[in-house]
Amino acid sequence: MGVRVASHVPAPDLIDPVIGFRQWRLRDGRLHSLTTDDEWRRGALDAHCSRSSHPSSEQDVLPSGRCSCGVYAYYRPLPRTASVIWPELVAGAVALWGEVQAHATGLRAQHAQAVVLALPMGHGRKRRELLTLAEELGVEVVSPRHLRSAAAVHGGALPHKLKPVADPVGVAAALRWGARTHPLVSTRLRGRDGSEGH
Numbered sequence: 760m761g762v763r764v765a766s767h768v769p770a771p772d773l774i775d776p777v778i779g780f781r782q783w784r785l786r787d788g789r790l791h792s793l794t795t796d797d798e799w800r801r802g803a804l805d806a807h808c809s810r811s812s813h814p815s816s817e818q819d820v821l822p823s824g825r826c827s828c829g830v831y832a833y834y835r836p837l838p839r840t841a842s843v844i845w846p847e848l849v850a851g852a853v854a855l856w857g858e859v860q861a862h863a864t865g866l867r868a869q870h871a872q873a874v875v876l877a878l879p880m881g882h883g884r885k886r887r888e889l890l891t892l893a894e895e896l897g898v899e900v901v902s903p904r905h906l907r908s909a910a911a912v913h914g915g916a917l918p919h920k921l922k923p924v925a926d927p928v929g930v931a932a933a934l935r936w937g938a939r940t941h942p943l944v945s946t947r948l949r950g951r952d953g954s955e956g957h
Contacts, residue, residue, distance in 0.1 A: 775915050776854035776855055776913065776914035777854070777855045777856070777859060777866065777868075777915065777916070777917045778852055778853070778874075778913060778916060779831075779833060779852065779855050779866050779871075780832060780834070780835060780836045780850070780853075781793075781832045781837075781851065781853060782841065782848050782849065782850050782851075783799060783848070783849050784847045784849075785847050785848070785885060785888060785889060786847055788888045788891065788892055789892065790849065790892060790896070793848075799873050799896070800896070801895065801896050801897055803870050803871065803872045804870070804871050804872065804873075806822055806829045806857075806867075806868065806871075807828070808821060809828070821857075821858060822858060822860050822869065824860065827867075828867070829858075829860065829868055830853070830867065830870070830871040831865060831866070831867055832853050832855060832865055832867075832868070834864070834865055834866070834922065836852070836903065836906050837850055839877075839880070839903045839904075846885060849876060849877070849879070849885075850876070850903065850906070851873055851876040851898075852873075852874055852907075852909070852910035853871045853872060853873055853874060854872050854874050854913045855870070855871050855914075856868065856869070856871075857869030857870040861917055861921055861922055862923060863922075863923050866917065873898050874899070874910055874912075874913040874914075875898060875899050875900070875910045876889060876892075876893050876898055876899070877901065877902070877906050878900055878901065878902050878903065
C-alpha cells in the first residue's frame with residue numbers, strides 16, 4: 760500500500776521503519792504505555808483497538824482514520840524535563856512500521872518496537888530499574904541529548920513532505936492529533952526484518 764494524503768493522492772511506499780519519540784511509565788521494573796496498561800516487552804508491540812468502533816470494511820485496518828487506535832509517537836524527542844515532572848515517566852524512541860498514519864504533531868502505527876531509552880536525570884532507583892529493564896529488552900540507553908542520533912540507527916525520520924501541516928484552527932485542534940479534522944498521511948512500512956507489516 761502506498762502513502763495516501765487526505766485527498767487520497769498516492770505517494771511512494773516507504774521501505775525503512777520510521778523513528779518516533781514517546782514516553783512510557785516505568786512501573787515495578789516494567790515499561791507500560793502512558794494511557795493504557797499495555798506492557799512493552801522485547802520485540803514488537805502490535806496495535807489493537809479497544810473500542811472496536813471501526814466500520815466493518817476497516818475492522819482489520821489498524822490504525823484506522825476513523826478511530827484513535829494505534830501506537831502513538833511524536834516526530835521529535837520530548838523536552839528533557841518532560842520525564843522529570845512525574846517520577847515514573849521515561850522517554851525514548853521507537854521504530855514504527857506496518858500501517859502508519861502521519862498527523863500534524865505525530866504518528867500512529869500498526870507495529871512499534873522500543874529501540875532506545877533515555878537515561879533519567881537522577882542516579883537513583885529509576886535509573887537502576889531502567890538499566891536492568893533495557894538489558895532485558897535488548898535496547899540501548901543513552902543520555903537524552905543523544906537520543907535522536909542513537910535512534911537513527913534503527914530507521915529514519917518521516918520525510919518532511921509527508922508531514923501534514925498543522926490544522927489552521929489553532930493549538931487546541933493540534934492537541935487532538937489523530938482526530939479526523941487533521942490532514943492525514945497513511946502508509947505501509949516494511950517490518951524491521953524486511954517483511955511487510957500486517
